[in-house]
Amino acid sequence: MIYSGQAVIDYLASEVTKEDPGESSHWRKFHSTFRFKGDGFEGLQGFGGCAKPYRGLRYMGHRFLQRRYRLIGSEFPEFDKIDKLGEEITTCEGRAYDLDVLRQVLTLSFLSYCLPNALSMQATGCVIGDGFASMTSLLLASRSAGRVVLINLTKTLLVDLYYIKLWMGAAAFESRVDLVTDEGGLQRALALSIDIDTGGGRVVAIQASHHELLKECPVDFAFNIVSMQEMDLPVVMAYFDDLRAVAVKREVFFYCCNREEKVLPDGTRTCFSEYPWHEDDKILVDELCPWHQFYYVLRPPFYRPYDGLIRHRLVTLHKVGLNEEKLKQ
Numbered sequence: 001m002i003y004s005g006q007a008v009i010d011y012l013a014s015e016v017t018k019e020d021p022g023e024s025s026h027w028r029k030f031h032s033t034f035r036f037k038g039d040g041f042e043g044l045q046g047f048g049g050c051a052k053p054y055r056g057l058r059y060m061g062h063r064f065l066q067r068r069y070r071l072i073g074s075e076f077p078e079f080d081k082i083d084k085l086g087e088e089i090t091t092c093e094g095r096a097y098d099l100d101v102l103r104q105v106l107t108l109s110f111l112s113y114c115l116p117n118a119l120s121m122q123a124t125g126c127v128i129g130d131g132f133a134s135m136t137s138l139l140l141a142s143r144s145a146g147r148v149v150l151i152n153l154t155k156t157l158l159v160d161l162y163y164i165k166l167w168m169g170a171a172a173f174e175s176r177v178d179l180v181t182d183e184g185g186l187q188r189a190l191a192l193s194i195d196i197d198t199g200g201g202r203v204v205a206i207q208a209s210h211h212e213l214l215k216e217c218p219v220d221f222a223f224n225i226v227s228m229q230e231m232d233l234p235v236v237m238a239y240f241d242d243l244r245a246v247a248v249k250r251e252v253f254f255y256c257c258n259r260e261e262k263v264l265p266d267g268t269r270t271c272f273s274e275y276p277w278h279e280d281d282k283i284l285v286d287e288l289c290p291w292h293q294f295y296y297v298l299r300p301p302f303y304r305p306y307d308g309l310i311r312h313r314l315v316t317l318h319k320v321g322l323n324e325e326k327l328k329q
């Protein structure tokens with residue numbers, strides 16, 4: 001099935017009360033008070049802020065404390081351009097340009113620097129676990145992808161798409177955003193043409209419960225930013241399987257930025273080093289992510305470390321065929 005434009009929002013709104021198999025105990029807890037009211041949400045927790053735009057002294061305080069991050073960004077040639085897009089997108093959406101958005105701006109500027117040829121209007125990107133669709137919107141606005149496959153839990157996906165609509169406007173949302181629930185729908189969505197010269201790119205949304213559709217998407221690069229750290233390991237493994245199935249057919253860059261270790265509310269421990277990396281994945285970057293080590297608040301001590309170390313790794317995924325896996329067993 002394929003839904004387009006407002007029908008995507010209506011369909012997801014009808015799905016939010018259903019159980020979501022990809023939800024860890026962390027997300028069952030954070031989504032417990034979630035409610036969609038038609039013209040907004042209640043109980044949004046755990047995937048970024050959506051405060052009203054900062055004004056006056058508050059604005060000045062945030063801009064001042066964000067200087068430390070912008071200094072890191074100044075090392076990347078595309079940063080100023082992408083920073084402006086972050087400002088424009090959040091203004092259209094009526095929300096503050098906060099650290100959650102600035103983190104995405106830094107990440108995209110960094111990846112544009114690392115992968116100058118891979119990020120273009122000809123490319124299909126995939127964002128697993130976005131927040132307010134910040135990364136998806138930046139990818140499209142900066143023309144770093146002509147198509148973005150956006151995968152999230154149903155409730156958060158609804159929020160992502162609601163904010164994409166605020167940013168691109170109702171008319172563009174009708175013609176450029178689809179949600180697919182099966183293979184037939186996916187093939188129809190992928191057949192829709194992208195106007196590389198004048199168009200603003202397309203979104204193909206997929207609920208996490210249908211994640212295996214990713215195997216059939218012509219993905220050139222995939223990003224996961226502080227999201228796998230809150231998934232149960234079998235769910236993480238399934239996403240790696242999906243991406244490796246794509247890597248058998250084409251080169252896939254995977255950027256993964258997550259806590260080295262995290263304990264979820266039910267005691268499950270998630271561990272970056274235990275993700276199913278392959279010894280033949282070609283590692284392009286592997287270090288603690290400089291802009292994901294500390295956050296700021298408007299009172300002393302203004303900068304505070306996150307609860308644990310956050311590592312980012314950029315790889316070209318090794319093509320592991322099913323046969324290779326079977327031979328190992």
Ligand SMILES: C[S@@+](CC[C@H](N)C(=O)[O-])C[C@H]1O[C@@H](n2cnc3c(N)ncnc32)[C@H](O)[C@@H]1O
Binds near residue numbers: 022027046048224
């Ligand atoms: C902490 S938020 C991070 C949001 C954003 N990437 C950022 O950097 O701020 C984690 C995101 O992962 C999503 N998520 C959790 N479980 C998921 C799953 N099984 N599949 C896809 N996304 C999932 C959540 O809905 C949320 O959007």
